[in-house]
Amino acid sequence: MTKRRARPFVKWAGGKQAIASVLVGMFPGRYGCHYEPFLGGGSVLFAARPEVAVCGDQNEWLLGCYAAIRDDWPRVAGVLDVLPNTREDYLRIRAVRPGTLDPFTRAAHFIYLNKTCFRGLFRVNRENQFNVPYGAYDRRYYDPNELAAVAEALRNIEFRSGDFERSLAGIRPGDFAYLDPPYYKLGGYSDFNRYTQGRFREDDHARLASVCRELDARGVLWAVSNSDTPFVRRLFDGYAMIPVSNRREINLDPRERDITELLIVNYEVKINQDDRCPGIREGAER
Ligand SMILES: C[S@@+](CC[C@H](N)C(=O)[O-])C[C@H]1O[C@@H](n2cnc3c(N)ncnc32)[C@H](O)[C@@H]1O
Known part of the structure; x- marks a missing residue:
């Protein structure tokens, strides 16, 4: 029997399932420990398959489920x-x-x-109570x-629930962090921002950008996913920004489902031009 590869076992808003391999293809070739402080449904973690990792999420129930x-x-x-x-x-x-x-x-x-x-x-x-109605799905x-493949993939992974800064504690030069915060939407509202009791606001995005600048100064590698908006571009001014096509099934308006988001990185990405990945938009700035 062929061994199954781990993949997300829950559906998660903002999940990167459709473009996980495109993103992982742009991760550094070699690095130390993998950090993923906005783990969500884990699609990127399962595509990256790191040997050792520290993963976190503000959603304690989700993180406890992985453990x-x-x-x-x-x-x-x-x-x-x-x-x-x-x-x-x-x-x-x-x-x-x-x-x-x-x-x-x-x-x-x-x-x-x-x-x-x-x-x-x-x-x-706001009271942190799960409030979604019944779906009647068979x-x-x-x-x-x-589930067995997921358990195997999680064997050497440390989980830390809470804010992303907690998950990043102890990260060292040569380690790599993939950061996928709740998507910033023009006007300050996210299309989906109810993963946890709190919300990820503009100042949280700014806090993330300043943490990234500090990590950069210490020789830590990182890649951040977010919307292609003037606000996000301003926060990460000076870093390479690669436009990536994605499809967001959770958007109720079908016209807004196909979007371009950014992968912002502090290292040189090697995109193989002979084997161009369909998710990467023309005109990527590097
Ligand atoms: C866009 S989702 C991540 C999706 C994930 N990459 C995937 O493919 O499924 C963002 C995640 O950030 C978490 N989150 C929200 N605020 C946070 C914070 N302050 N620190 C850490 N995680 C947070 C949410 O619970 C959610 O799971």
Whole structure:
């Protein structure tokens, strides 16, 4: 049997699944430890397949889910196997406070809600309560081979929940960070910014840019994904910006689904012109 490759086991708003290999193709050829402080659904991590990594996310429930799968995926699967997919059960499970559950049951509830809620998105209200309505989908909660592959890929990964600066603590010259914050939308509103109780605001984007400048001065390599907007371009003025095409399925307006975003880097990217990647737009500035 061929060994399955790890891939995201939850749907995640802003997930880079469609362009993960394009992005990874532009990562530095060699580097020390991989840092990913905005891990989300993990599509980039699973495409990059680093040996060692430190990953984080502000969403504690999501991060705990990764750790539970790494530590004992069959136990998470065992809980999922007995969760019924009906509206009544969904509402009952949605009402359970994650903090009252053991880590494996909490992880199973997270996956269950992601698979059965409307449009498969994670969204919480100001009280940090998951508030997405029932989706009535008839789908499997998980594939055992896939969860096993995920657990294997996470074997040497340290998880730190919380703000990105916490995940970056201890990063050293020659290490690499891939930073994918909630997308900045013109006007200051993100098309989706409800991954956590708080929001990622303009000053958080500015804070991220100044952290990147500090890392650059220390010889740490980084790549940041964000929208191609004057605000983002201004924040990262002086760095190479590579336009990348992406499709954002979560945008309700289909005209706004095909977008160009930026990959901003502080190292030289080698794009092989003979093997041009369809995701990279003409006129990339390097
Ligand atoms: C665009 S998503 C990342 C998507 C990911 N690259 C993928 O492919 O699935 C942004 C993530 O940042 C997290 N986040 C929001 N504010 C944060 C903060 N201050 N520090 C760290 N993570 C944060 C959100 O929970 C969300 O998972």
